[in-house]
Amino acid sequence: MRANVRKMMAVSAVTLAILSGSHAVAFAETTDPTPAGGGELQPGPPPEEGENGFTPASEQEAELPTTTGKPSEMPAAEHCAAKNVYKPTANLGRKHEGIGIAQSNYNDASRTLRSWFKAEVGGEVKLTHSGELKASAGVVVAELEAKYSVDLSVSVTAKMGNEIQIDTPPKKTTYAKYGVWRLKNTGTSYTIYSNCRTSAKSTVTTLTPWYVGWYVWER
Structure with a gap:
């Protein structure tokens, strides 16, 4: 019995490895090779978006200006319901908005280990835009959802405590950054x-919150 207990303790000591890194623990779990928590290995660190000039989109429509040539004064003229418009024109893919600093975990072992990351900070990410946007944030979301068949939001809150697990190969470092994935798009806005x-039509670039998730890469 004592021999069996000592053997079990030795196995436990080998299977659990705590490696150097920032807020991350690696477990020697190899039964499930699929990253948990929606993890998807990226080709490298998240690119710097350079969002100078991007501002939060208003939830209110821009004020409609007074126009001349009203149908009541010109019976032969057409009549339209005055409104602000946003039309998507180009899908630029998904972009990650990180919240907090990146975490990392180095595997110094000779076999693949499981790295486990946990979000220690949270925050809200809103729809932002560059260019003159006349339509409200709600209109932008509705147009993008109809165009690309996705579920978007005016704002998304990433909460603390979200976890992810992913395999780290031998002698490699896995990095993970928590945040919100957004849809980047260009479109036109006019009245x-x-x-x-x-x-006149204005070209507008939008970054619209899509879903909470991690950006994960290794080197």
Whole structure:
């Protein structure tokens, strides 16, 4: 019995390895090779988006300007419901907005180990844009969802405590950054007046919250 207990303790000591890194623990679990928590290994560190000029999108429509040539004064003229418009034109893919610093875990063992990361900070990520956006954030979300068949939000809150596990090969470091994935898109924004004329069209780039998740890479 004592021999069996000593053998079990020795096996436990080998199977659990705590490696150097930042807020991460690696377990020698190899039964499930699929990363848990929606982990997807990226080709490298998250790119710097350089979001200078991006501002939070308003949840209110821009004020509609007064126009001339009203149908009541010109019976032969067309009549339109005045409104602000946003139309998506190009899907630029998903981009990650990190919350807090990246965590890392180095595997100094001779076999693959499981790294386990846990979010220690949370935060809110809102829809942002560059360019003159006349339509509300809600209109932008509705147009993007209809165009690309995705579920987006005006804002998303990433909460603390979210966890992810992913395999780390021998002599490699796994990095993980918690945050919100966003859809990057370009589109046009303009106003339709009551006489059916339109304002000049503005090119707008939007970053719209999509889902909470991790950006994971290794080197």
